[in-house]
Amino acid sequence: MKAAASDRRDRLRAMLADLKMPGALEAVDGVLAQVDSGAVTAGEAIELVLNAQIALRNNRRLQAAMRSSRLPAVKTLAEFDFTFQPSIKREQIESLHELGFLDRGENVILLGPPGVGKTHLAISLAITAAEAGRRVYYGTLTGLIDTLMEARAAGELSRRLRVLTHPALLVVDEIGYLPVSQDGAVLFFQLINARHERASTVLTSNKGFEEWGTVLGDEVMAAALIDRLLHHCHIVNIRGNSYRMREHQEWLRSAAEKRREAVAR
């Protein structure tokens, strides 16, 4: 009986190696031991082994995406504290992370004042998409416009527009902080036009739509842009306090406490 079990273990290991499933291969011995000790059922064991493989694959996808997508940080949904930001509907954000909007080519616009988590949530959507094997790309509005301008100067604008139309998810972060030249706004319009109804764009802004005309230096074009973006769109309107301020306040509180302790000593 013992020999049969160890033969099966060897066969399983050989099969997982043959199928190129290193995550599952690494987990299988531990999981079989849990089955032997009665800690998990057979069904749970299959789930654990497959989950180990999926976790490894997703991690590899994420590593590859972090190299190519220019995402500035890893921010995940699990790290997001919904209790701090009650104006956000948790169900809406969780349902967006199921990525149906990507298949439908819909956009997401995150609006709100500084520090409320717009970039965090835009990145966590991009990371979830990357883990699901989708191509993602991140840029700030001014960063994207700069690369389009460089490409145009090199006579490669249409190629660059094609490259930026390719990702299933493009993050356009920070619409509203830095002014954009009218020329730059035209390039941005071309980008959104190229992606419109083809692929999803996740945008963040500290300014309401009524101010986008001023940001982009052209009311008529801003209206046409917003019209395209809103055509198939999920809007996340965040009203609340800055998480950064909370972190600063905690730091200030602990610094004050340390000072008090030092004085008391």
Ligand SMILES: Nc1ncnc2c1ncn2[C@@H]1O[C@H](COP(=O)(O)OP(=O)(O)OP(=O)(O)O)[C@@H](O)[C@H]1O
């Ligand atoms: N609800 C939250 N739970 C956990 N971390 C948060 C939350 N909101 C924001 N943060 C963190 O606080 C910092 C600021 O958030 P973020 O960069 O997403 O703000 P923002 O809305 O993009 O601000 P800005 O308009 O200035 O760019 C980040 O480090 C982010 O991970």
Ligand SMILES: [Mg+2]
């Ligand atoms: Mg931001």
